[in-house]
Amino acid sequence: MDNFAQNNYTLNNWMTATPAIDTLSLCELTLPGTHNAGSDWKASWPLIPGAHWLACQHQSFYAQLSHGSRALDIRLMYDADAQGLGKFCIHHNGYRNGRTLGHLVTDVEKFLQENPNEFIILDFHELKGEQFDFAYFNSMMMLFLGRRMIPTKNRSLSLRQLKQISSTQRILVAAPWHRALDQNVFHEQIGHKWSGSGITNAADLEKHIINVLKYPPGTWAPWSLSATSYSALGGPVDIHDELNSWFDPKKSDWALKCNIINVDFIEESNIVSYCRMVNLMKASKRN
Structure with a gap:
């Protein structure tokens, strides 16, 4: 394993720099993900309850991707009075911020x-609001990212096959089902395995993860493990020491059993390098 860890690669293109993993599909890989990806400290937040209760990441979507995140967990709500793409606002527990x-x-x-052979999962976990305009959302996604979206029929193909089919289709987009969303490119909603409790300390989270990984979901569809902690006193908690201990491939098989590991404050932990290491392990078993 040490040989893998010492390979020179940068976080922004870790998939491209690891061609051995091209034999695996997006459902088979272990991917570092960002929980509440649009809820970051750089966004503009309402004074009450304030960013420290709501921000789950340090920086923008672009910064998260550049730090190695490959699955963005997105929560949108609808604002009929806003213009264009501003109608679709990021929120955390109903509190909007400046991101859209x-x-x-x-x-x-x-x-x-900048990184044409990296793959991204856009996990639209919530599309909220009675008036949510699914047809407009569909048309805007197709307009801006349509050429990037991986068709649903290609979900199980390996990265190598996806690259052979297209030089631009690099995003798997998943969302709650709605008849106005094009089922050819909108994949079914990604299941989140979370503790079920809004307040979760590190010990509770560890028990939850142990429980999920006894019988992890299969590799026919993407799924997401919520590896996040929230305190009643301070909001989202930075648990990078615990994440580094739990998911280190030298210490456990947890990362091997996962698809998306959904974390807060992605820059703080070694989760990206652990994912890369276990993907090389998965690929070597395949060959």
Whole structure:
């Protein structure tokens, strides 16, 4: 394993720099993900309850992708009075911040232009609001990211096969089902394995993860493990020491059993390098 860890690679293109993993599909890989990806400290937050209760990441979507995140957990709510992509606002527990779908599509496009052979899962976990305009959301996604979206029929193909089919299709987009969403490119909603409790300390989280990984979901569809902690006193908690201990492939098989590991404050832990290491392990078993 030490040989893997010492390979020179940068976080922004870790998949491209690890061609051995191209034999695996997005459902088979272990991917570092960012929980509440649009809820970051750099966004503009309401004074009450304040950013420290709501921010789960340090920086923008683009920065998260550049730090190695490959699955963005997105929560949108609808604002009929806003203009264009501003109608689709990022929120955390109903509290909006300044981020919108416009920031997301711009950041993703910029990242993929710079790193054309990285793959991203856009996990639209919530599309909220009685008036949510699914048809407009569909048309805006197709307009700005349509050429990037991996068709649903290709979900189980390996990265190598996906690259052979297209030089631009690099995003698996998943969302709650709605008849106005094009089922050819909108994959079914990704299941989140979370503790079920809004307040979760590290010990409770560890028990939850142990429980999930006794019988982890299969590799026919993407799934996400919520490896996040929240305190009643301070909001989202930075648990990078615990993450580094739990998911280190030298210490456990946890990372091997996962698909998306959904974490807060992605820059703080070694989760990206652990994912890369276990993906090389998975690929070597395949060959």
